[in-house]
Amino acid sequence: MIVTISSRHMDVTPAMKTFAEQKANKLIKYYDLIQEIEVIFDAGKDRTKDTLVIGGGTVLQPLVYAAVAEAMLGAPVGESRLFFCTSAGGFKQRPVLLTPSAKAMALGALETIDRAIELGPLAPSPAEHACTWCEFRPVCGPGETQRVARKRAELSADLVFLRSRP
Numbered sequence: 001m002i003v004t005i006s007s008r009h010m011d012v013t014p015a016m017k018t019f020a021e022q023k024a025n026k027l028i029k030y031y032d033l034i035q036e037i038e039v040i041f042d043a044g045k046d047r048t049k050d051t052l053v054i055g056g057g058t059v060l061q062p063l064v065y066a067a068v069a070e071a072m073l074g075a076p077v078g079e080s081r082l083f084f085c086t087s088a089g090g091f092k093q094r095p096v097l098l099t100p101s102a103k104a105m106a107l108g109a110l111e112t113i114d115r116a117i118e119l120g121p122l123a124p125s126p127a128e129h130a131c132t133w134c135e136f137r138p139v140c141g142p143g144e145t146q147r148v149a150r151k152r153a154e155l156s157a158d159l160v161f162l163r164s165r166p
């Protein structure tokens with residue numbers, strides 16, 4: 001199994017690297033078909049809300065990863081968590097309960113994305129201020145916030161509804 005360790009906005013000490021490798025290597029005990037694990041340390045802030053379920057479609061990892069774990073392990077998953085393990089992140093945990101309504105919301109988000117791809121181009125529609133701290137700004141360019149603001153009126157009702165989800 002290959003374990004790759006990388007970081008964004010911070011340096012990774014040898015102790016952190018060793019810790020991550022040890023934890024990652026333990027996962028093979030639970031699922032022996034894992035071939036590769038990528039660990040990314042990031043010093044980003046916690047921008048989620050207490051009511052987080054899918055964050056307007058911008059935070060799908062907790063529910064999607066939990067659904068994958070359920071399918072792989074053949075056992076129900078009750079809760080998924082985001083960990084903010086840096087001073088910038090406030091060393092917080094953000095739990096997301098896997099209730100039937102949360103799962104339905106995640107499925108609805110994926111269906112919205114599927115429809116957008118099927119019916120036409122999936123235009124960028126970042127949440128308010130998302131471009132400000134996004135690491136892909138060098139790719140999108142500095143004018144993306146203004147361009148998106150001009151296009152916001154053209155967003156599909158689907159996408160507007162998705163953005164309203166907690």
Ligand code: SF4
Nearest residue numbers: 126131134136137140
């Ligand atoms: S900079 Fe680009 S990728 Fe990042 S949030 Fe804005 S539109 Fe999306």
